[in-house]
Amino acid sequence: MATHEHEVLRYRRNQRMVHALLASSFLLLLLTGMVLLWGPLSFLAEGGNSRWLHRVGAIGFMLVPVAYVVTDRRGAKELLVDSFKYDRDDVEWTKHVYRYTMGHAAEMPPQGRLNAGQKLHHATVIVVSASIVLTGLAMWFFKPALGATGLAWAAVIHDLSMLALTLLLVGHLYFTYVYKAISGMTTGYVDEDEARLEHAKWVDEIEEAAEAAPLGKEEETAASS
Amino acid sequence: MAETAFLLDLGRCIGCQACVAACKTGNELNAGTQYIQLIEQTRGTFPVLEGGFKNHRCYHCTDAACVSVCPTGALFKEDGLTRLDREVCSGCGYCVESCPYGVPEMVDGLSSKCDGCSTTVKAGGEPWCVTTCPSRALEFGDRADVLAEANRRVDALKERYPNAQVYGETQAGGLGVIIVAPDDPEQLDLPMEPDPPLAAGVWTGVVQPVSLGLTAATAVVAGVAAVIARRNHMQELRRIEAGEIVVAGITPGTDDESKEG
Numbered sequence: 001m002a003t004h005e006h007e008v009l010r011y012r013r014n015q016r017m018v019h020a021l022l023a024s025s026f027l028l029l030l031l032t033g034m035v036l037l038w039g040p041l042s043f044l045a046e047g048g049n050s051r052w053l054h055r056v057g058a059i060g061f062m063l064v065p066v067a068y069v070v071t072d073r074r075g076a077k078e079l080l081v082d083s084f085k086y087d088r089d090d091v092e093w094t095k096h097v098y099r100y101t102m103g104h105a106a107e108m109p110p111q112g113r114l115n116a117g118q119k120l121h122h123a124t125v126i127v128v129s130a131s132i133v134l135t136g137l138a139m140w141f142f143k144p145a146l147g148a149t150g151l152a153w154a155a156v157i158h159d160l161s162m163l164a165l166t167l168l169l170v171g172h173l174y175f176t177y178v179y180k181a182i183s184g185m186t187t188g189y190v191d192e193d194e195a196r197l198e199h200a201k202w203v204d205e206i207e208e209a210a211e212a213a214p215l216g217k218e219e220e221t222a223a224s225s
Numbered sequence: 226m227a228e229t230a231f232l233l234d235l236g237r238c239i240g241c242q243a244c245v246a247a248c249k250t251g252n253e254l255n256a257g258t259q260y261i262q263l264i265e266q267t268r269g270t271f272p273v274l275e276g277g278f279k280n281h282r283c284y285h286c287t288d289a290a291c292v293s294v295c296p297t298g299a300l301f302k303e304d305g306l307t308r309l310d311r312e313v314c315s316g317c318g319y320c321v322e323s324c325p326y327g328v329p330e331m332v333d334g335l336s337s338k339c340d341g342c343s344t345t346v347k348a349g350g351e352p353w354c355v356t357t358c359p360s361r362a363l364e365f366g367d368r369a370d371v372l373a374e375a376n377r378r379v380d381a382l383k384e385r386y387p388n389a390q391v392y393g394e395t396q397a398g399g400l401g402v403i404i405v406a407p408d409d410p411e412q413l414d415l416p417m418e419p420d421p422p423l424a425a426g427v428w429t430g431v432v433q434p435v436s437l438g439l440t441a442a443t444a445v446v447a448g449v450a451a452v453i454a455r456r457n458h459m460q461e462l463r464r465i466e467a468g469e470i471v472v473a474g475i476t477p478g479t480d481d482e483s484k485e486g
Contacts (some may be wrong), residue, residue, distance in 0.1 A: 006479075036296035037433045038316070045297050048316035048334055101450070103457030106470050143322055148290065151322045152424030156432050163436040167443050174447045196474045197465070203474070204334040 025060030083122035090116035228305030237362035251353030285401025286369035290421030291320035304331035306341035325419035
């Protein structure tokens, strides 16, 4: 077993599994959807295999919130609550988002478990995912009822939603790389000093909780999502 | 080849079904599949009734909604006609919903419709329905010639049928089936404006290319910026470690990685 000295637990195992389900289903959906948009890839859509793969991805994608609630109810709740709750530090942080984007975390307003950018990211993902799922289900099960105009508008909303999610994915990968955050999703742990630099209020909370609770309960006490 | 077209003279159609049968056998269509359907139409109220046959088939629109929504290029325009390559079809069914005439059908999970007897015509023959039509209600040839013939026939029809007119010269950018309509086309269940909906153009003409372009551009910009920002961040971490930048709660010189390195 690896020791996690000078590290803090950021994502529990079940959260990492749920994230893996989201990531794999999303990438499958992106690829099997992209073959319908981009001419050079359209040969992959021939014969219709990409259609049922898209539906497999869709089922995986729709199971993400279910899997999160079932495997880690508290984590799911915290994600939902935190993503839509902003304090004054978050507003200030957002004003200086350019600094943070360019790799400067010091002197940014102190952030909780999620920084304001992550909150906005999650909130947008939740809302846009709802729109992509609804339009996707409409085109999957109610295509004849939509008619030519309905189908086209559903596809427009579906495509624009995916555009938003794909741009958010680019940003997600960007910040993961810039702040070398990948270990949060592989081992679940991140460097304590870097966590303090980027999520000072969160690390304070963890330490308070650790002082209050007996040792060795880190897995359960660390905050989440 | 120049723009070709069918002539469909509804004033001459006797509803014999010969075209339906010839199309099925000539194109070796499976049971349950047909590219032409003869629909008997009755108008008026008893005892003053008028009847005729609608030759329901692909009208080969120039601005074809099916072509514009087809993601794989299985549907495409050639020689003024709308071809279908089932080998390339993905089975999405967008053409079925988008066609203003409700023509394409899904057969064995793939789109199915008249392709103007592409193979036969390219080998120098005529479409099967045209070859077999006993009343010369169907003709095939250069679109300009077909249009001229249709106008001649309508002029001749007007004595007995004052509402007779040519249908398909302008609809949906001009049809590849020029119809001699003995009555008001709407009476014959032929829409006067079968153009694809605006939304279909927004979808495939604007949203799709813009989405691809924006995604590609963002990925490139993010890729370049990521290298710069990562360098900035690593430098920031080194300066914190060296005590040049003070961050509450972080003791300089205690980082494991720098000790090991």
